Amino acid sequence: MKLTTPSFFAATVTAWxxxxxxxxxxxxxxxxxxxxxAAPATTEAVVVxxxxxxxxxxxxxxxxxGRDVQLFTLRNASGMEAKITNYGGIVVALTAPDRDGRxxxxxxxxxxxxxxxxxxxxxxxLIGRYGNRIGQGRFELDGETFxxxxxxxxxxxxxxxxxxxxxxxxxxxxxxADGPSLLLIYVSPDGEEGYPGTLTARVRYTLNDDDxxxxxxxxxxxxxxxxxxxxxxxxxxxxxxKRDILGHDLQIAAESFTPVDATLIPTGELRPVAxxxxxxxxxxxxxxxxxxxxxxxxxxxxxDHNWVIDPDDSGxxxxxxxxxxxxxxxVMTIHTVEPGLQFYSGNFLDGTLTGKDGVVxxxxxxxxxxxxxxxxxxxxxxxxxxxLRPGEVYRTRTVYxxxxxG
Numbered sequence: 530m531k532l533t534t535p536s537f538f539a540a541t542v543t544a545w546x547x548x549x550x551x552x553x554x555x556x557x558x559x560x561x562x563x564x565x566x567a568a569p570a571t572t573e574a575v576v577v578x579x580x581x582x583x584x585x586x587x588x589x590x591x592x593x594x595g596r597d598v599q600l601f602t603l604r605n606a607s608g609m610e611a612k613i614t615n616y617g618g619i620v621v622a623l624t625a626p627d628r629d630g631r632x633x634x635x636x637x638x639x640x641x642x643x644x645x646x647x648x649x650x651x652x653x654x655l656i657g658r659y660g661n662r663i664g665q666g667r668f669e670l671d672g673e674t675f676x677x678x679x680x681x682x683x684x685x686x687x688x689x690x691x692x693x694x695x696x697x698x699x700x701x702x703x704x705x706a707d708g709p710s711l712l713l714i715y716v717s718p719d720g721e722e723g724y725p726g727t728l729t730a731r732v733r734y735t736l737n738d739d740d741x742x743x744x745x746x747x748x749x750x751x752x753x754x755x756x757x758x759x760x761x762x763x764x765x766x767x768x769x770x771k772r773d774i775l776g777h778d779l780q781i782a783a784e785s786f787t788p789v790d791a792t793l794i795p796t797g798e799l800r801p802v803a804x805x806x807x808x809x810x811x812x813x814x815x816x817x818x819x820x821x822x823x824x825x826x827x828x829x830x831x832x833d834h835n836w837v838i839d840p841d842d843s844g845x846x847x848x849x850x851x852x853x854x855x856x857x858x859x860v861m862t863i864h865t866v867e868p869g870l871q872f873y874s875g876n877f878l879d880g881t882l883t884g885k886d887g888v889v890x891x892x893x894x895x896x897x898x899x900x901x902x903x904x905x906x907x908x909x910x911x912x913x914x915x916x917l918r919p920g921e922v923y924r925t926r927t928v929y930x931x932x933x934x935g
Contacts (some may be wrong), residue, residue: 565773583709584702589614590642596697600640603702603709603736608632609931611736615700616642617693618655618713618732620762622885623742628858628935634770635859635931637895640885646695649760650877652884654694655732656687657748658717658724659915660759661835661871661904664794668798668907670725670916671753676721682792687761689722693730694761699792708737719752726752728917740931748923756923757902763875763895766854766861770888774875774896775816781809781870782852783836787903787912788825799837809872812851815896819874830891832874835903838867846926850898858933863898865927868913871899900927 567793582604589600598616609632612622624632638652639645643750645652666677666685675934678689687694698713710733717728731747786807787795802808806818806826819831826832841847849870850863863870876892882890906912917923 533728565688582706586702588617592616592642592697593646598697599700599813601700601702601711603711603734604759605708605736605740606738607740609736609740611734611742613711614642614645615698615713616645617653617695618698618734619645619649619694620653620734620742620760625740625760625766625859625861625931626933627768628933631768633857634859634885635764635766635768637763637765637770637890645853649694650763650882651694653762654760655698655713655758656761656899657693657730657756658688658722658728659685659755659757659760660687660761660899660901662686662755662792662794664792664905664908666723668755670755670907671927672738673725673727675723684792684794685722687814691722693717693758698732704773705735707735707743722803724754726750726754728754728756730756730758732758741928742931743926743928746923746925748917749921751919753916753918755907755929756917757906757915758923758925759871759899759901760927761897761899763878763890763897764852765895766852767861768859769856769886770884770890770894773857773891773893775814775819775893776855777815777896778812778851778853778855779809779815779872780812780874781836782839782841782847783870784810784839785837787835787837787869789834789904791828793904795835795903795905795909795912796878797911799911802836807832807836809836812853814866815874819893827875829876831876832870832872833876835901836870836872837903838865838870849900852898853934855934858935860932860934862930862932863900863927864930865900866925867900867902867927869899869903871901871904873897873899900925 541679585602589598600614603611610624622634624634663685667680677685698715701712713732719727733745735743785799806821838849877894880891902915903912906915
């Protein structure tokens with residue numbers, strides 16, 4: 530079964546992982562194109578007869594510039610659903626069961642396309658070309674300086690004024706061996722938001738019968754450029770944002786983090802988490818240290834920092850974080866090949882946004898866990914490289930797995 534947006538390319542893409550090469554990496558430099566070489570192959574999903582349609586597609590409205598937008602529902606055998614629109618690649622809704630088997634929505638978002646266009650804080654979106662911040666919106670590549678859009682004070686954030694979260698992606702939904710899947714493609718022209726080179730990005734969402742939402746990213750370029758793609762769902766495992774996230778327990782596999790200046794740009798230091806509010810090596814409630822007297826916490830205010838993920842003996846692919854809600858029993862684990870994880874504790878949610886089903890999103894009612902290369906990497910030689918060159922293929926993978934403690 531395939532569902533393709535009417536304006537899609539003449540040939541529907543069904544096999545998307547392209548052959549490519551990766552640059553060699555020096556010490557401390559993983560390379561954007563090498564980010565996911567160790568990602569494991571997914572296993573074939575269990576075929577369950579007589580279940581509801583695994584894929585549905587409906588109209589989601591028309592953008593202010595006249596583009597038709599769709600809303601796709603991916604459904605697995607256990608009843609989990611991911612609703613994803615090809616506007617910004619946004620995960621509009623994601624349901625998961627609590628310990629009693631009750632399904633509820635665990636991400637923040639809006640009911641309508643218009644609300645996303647009018648001013649979403651990146652709810653559920655694909656982020657690119659560069660997730661997170663670049664200091665002064667400026668970087669040097671091969672001796673040439675590039676000035677990007679400054680859309681976050683003096684800095685560049687999440688791809689600029691019109692990043693990948695605000696464009697209409699070409700979309701193909703299909704049932705695959707791994708489960709219902711949505712392939713999104715966007716071609717970013719040379720010079721968009723100041724970035725060099727035409728970048729072709731492909732992102733595939735897959736919901737499998739192990740209750741995993743996998744996101745596979747791929748990009749190629751015709752000129753040297755930088756790329757750092759990520760996903761920006763605001764999670765709240767209480768279900769339908771019934772409570773804030775301060776009582777959620779979080780564990781992050783990181784011995785260090787990257788401290789920032791007052792504008793949230795990394796200083797270049799890799800600082801140990803031991804003895805600081807940033808120590809999540811063992812699970813602890815998010816609210817325990819979120820208001821501690823600490824300069825880095827004050828900059829947030831709260832958590833809005835990059836953790837440096839520990840490598841492990843199994844290679845690059847690893848579980849990097851576990852989030853749990855003791856009340857509902859919902860648990861989410863995150864697996865990735867990325868070297869960094871941005872934890873944002875919803876510090877700027879202030880009750881002015883009304884989300885799905887009329888729920889008001891108050892202070893810290895959602896949190897983001899964004900797998901990534903480090904913020905401002907192009908301006909720090911000691912950070913993993915985000916450079917992508919012609920002939921190379923950027924690939925990376927993140928999997929969110931949902932289970933319960935019961």
